Amino acid sequence: MIIVTGGAGFIGSNIVKTLNEQGRKDIIVVDDLSDGKQFYNISDCDIADYLDKDDFLQRVKNDDGILDNVEVIFHEGACSSTTEWDGKFMMENNYEYSKVLLHACQAKGIAFLYASSASVYGGSDVFKEERSHEKPLNVYGYSKWQFDQYVRSIQHTLTSQVVGFRYFNVYGPREQHKGSMSSVAFHFNNQLKDNGICKLFGGSGGYGDGEQRRDFVFVADVVKVNLWFWKNPDKSGIFNLGTGQCQSFNDVADAVIKWHGERPEPQKIHGKKEYMPFPDHLKGAYQSFTEADISALRAAGYSDAFATVEQGVFSYMDWLNG
Structure with missing residues (x-):
């Protein structure tokens, strides 16, 4: 059995769909469907069961057998809003919840692969998994960073695999429910279809x-890395998960414009870019700049290439526009 928390969310639902493609349907999705629109993300997935996140947590605390025969938990569930300033809620939801799952997995020998975030670097200009570069600027980043710190503090006691992934700017299918927090590729696609113009910030910094x-x-690529670590249970640690190569917002807009410009008539759109004064x-x-140092990821043995912006955006546009 496999458990994916946040399984109806962006990254979680992509993990579920990929597991399905690999022949796995013995999956429990854990999430909060208060926003019912998120069900779209898993409506084409096959799962064994769905549990509300609060019910799941209580069952784990009660040790009622919910974790019996579980191989791995992909813990993607969290409040990911960088504009949420309710610190009590954020720490309960992102920090304490994660601690309960971590200890339950250790007690039962279950692999625990969890979502950290590049937001732990905040105001830093070096993006390397070292304390000296970690400077969260909001309570979301702090909640993720503090859990990383907790994992580090007990890493010498770990008896089963624990891996944290510091996700950088992830984009792709099944993110539409995120609204304003969706990627720029998603927003550029909508803007282009609405009025033929991708709107970008003017110069700054x-x-x-x-x-x-x-x-x-x-x-x-994020899913591939998650599944690679699961298949390599001797690998534990906290790793940046980006491409290691930054690209500009212009590159993203250019890729979206190019994809739409290469469509057959009448779907073809001749788009352009427009720059707004920086707010x-x-x-x-x-x-103004982020770039993952992925030397630790490579040292762990992950060697696959990452999609460039044009490659990834073209694949995303294929999916997003049917």
Whole structure:
């Protein structure tokens, strides 16, 4: 049996779908479907059962057998809003919840692969898995960072696999429910279809118009890394999960425009870019550059190439536009 928390969310649902493609249907999805629209993400998936996140947590605490015969928990569930400032809620949901699952997995010898976040680096300009570079700027980043710290503090006692993934800018299928938190590729696609224009920020932080840079990582690669570690149970640790190569927002917009420009008539759209003045409220509080140092990931043995922005965006546009 496999458990995926956050299994109706973005990365979780992609893990579930890929497991299905590999022949696994003995999957329990754990999530919070208060936003019922998220069910779309798993409506084409085959699972053994669904559990509400609070019910699941109580059953784990009661040790009622819910974890019997479980091989791995992919713990993707969390409140991921960077604008949520209710610290009590965030720490209960992201930190304490994760601790309960971690200890339950250790007690039963279950692999525990969990979602950390590149937000732990916050104001840093070096993105390497070391304490000196970790400077979260919001309570979401703090909740993820503090759990990483907890894992580090007990790593010498671990008896089964524990892996944390610091996700960088993930984009791809099954993210539509995230609204404003969806990737720029998603928003550029909608903008282009609405009025033929991709809107980008003007220059800021020493970067030209649309030249602010991110480590954009395609969700299919994120899933591949998760499953590779599961199949290599001797590997534990906390790892950056990005491509290791930043690209600009212009690159993303150009890829979306190119995809739409290569469609047959009448679907073809001749798009263009438009730059908006950089917002005053974001000046001094905006990361103009992120790039994962993936040397630890490579040292662990993961050697597959990552999709470039154009490769990933083209695959995403195929899926998003049917």
